[in-house]
Amino acid sequence: MNAEGHSQSPGPSKFKTSLAQQLYHKALKQGLISTSEAKTIMGDGAKAKTALWRLTQKGSLLRVKEGLYAAIPPGAYPPNYEIDRYLVVNHLLPGAGVLAYHTALEIHGVAYSSFSTLYYLSERKAKPFEFQEVLYRPVWTKELFGAERVFRGSVTVLVTDKERTFLDCIRRPDLCGGLEEVMKSLESLRVINEERMLAYLHRFGESSLYRRAGFMLSLLEGSIRFDETLLAEIRDHIGVGTSYLIPGGARTGGRLNRDWRVYMPTNLEELLKHV
Numbered sequence: 001m002n003a004e005g006h007s008q009s010p011g012p013s014k015f016k017t018s019l020a021q022q023l024y025h026k027a028l029k030q031g032l033i034s035t036s037e038a039k040t041i042m043g044d045g046a047k048a049k050t051a052l053w054r055l056t057q058k059g060s061l062l063r064v065k066e067g068l069y070a071a072i073p074p075g076a077y078p079p080n081y082e083i084d085r086y087l088v089v090n091h092l093l094p095g096a097g098v099l100a101y102h103t104a105l106e107i108h109g110v111a112y113s114s115f116s117t118l119y120y121l122s123e124r125k126a127k128p129f130e131f132q133e134v135l136y137r138p139v140w141t142k143e144l145f146g147a148e149r150v151f152r153g154s155v156t157v158l159v160t161d162k163e164r165t166f167l168d169c170i171r172r173p174d175l176c177g178g179l180e181e182v183m184k185s186l187e188s189l190r191v192i193n194e195e196r197m198l199a200y201l202h203r204f205g206e207s208s209l210y211r212r213a214g215f216m217l218s219l220l221e222g223s224i225r226f227d228e229t230l231l232a233e234i235r236d237h238i239g240v241g242t243s244y245l246i247p248g249g250a251r252t253g254g255r256l257n258r259d260w261r262v263y264m265p266t267n268l269e270e271l272l273k274h275v
């Protein structure tokens with residue numbers, strides 16, 4: 001109260017400090033915060049920009065890329081604090097970016113190796129960027145399907161489900177570490193949903209993918225559980241052509257598996273010894 005007994009409203013500096021704390025607490029809760037979120041909290045773009053800059057200078061935030069900042073917990077040292085790489089895409093493209101390929105194998109806990117490249121599907125054209133020695137590589141797609149939400153602490157992220165991940169690995173083994181990494185990783189899936197697998201195969205509509213999926217499932221039948229009718233359903237859609245297990249394999253040749261009409265790499269048996 002003032003000398004006349006009237007209450008006083010908080011001064012401008014206290015008001016701004018309060019909003020800046022709200023911004024920081026939101027960033028801590030989510031792991032990251034965008035400039036648009038900061039603008040909503042602060043009331044306008046200029047105040048948001050100032051608050052983000054001050055919190056960054058203070059060591060409370062770390063700039064990931066233009067428009068995106070990561071929260072640094074109290075007591076942590078910014079240069080040494082590792083940001084959860086999977087949360088970055090989740091915040092960069094909320095609802096429009098899906099972790100995929102080898103990154104999806106990592107999220108599902110089946111990746112044989114750890115990669116320093118993070119792959120994600122996006123309906124938006126975007127450029128790769130690097131942060132904390134991790135390369136974030138977008139892969140453009142016409143439509144997103146076959147995704148699910150999984151928890152990273154208290155936050156959920158979008159990732160391709162096991163069935164979509166299985167097919168993505170076969171379609172683009174180059175984004176999943178190559179054939180040996182794919183086989184060593186996929187065998188750890190343990191179980192797949194037959195209905196989802198068939199639905200995604202139908203959605204892709206590629207006879208070559210039916211062939212490669214059938215061939216790969218037959219190889220991993222002892223490691224991955226699925227109903228015996230799945231292979232019969234897939235066989236009905238393999239068409240009359242032939243395909244290479246590794247896309248572009250015509251340059252290196254291979255041996256034909258007549259059951260699935262798939263050309264196998266000549267060193268496949270050697271790879272299978274390590275699976």
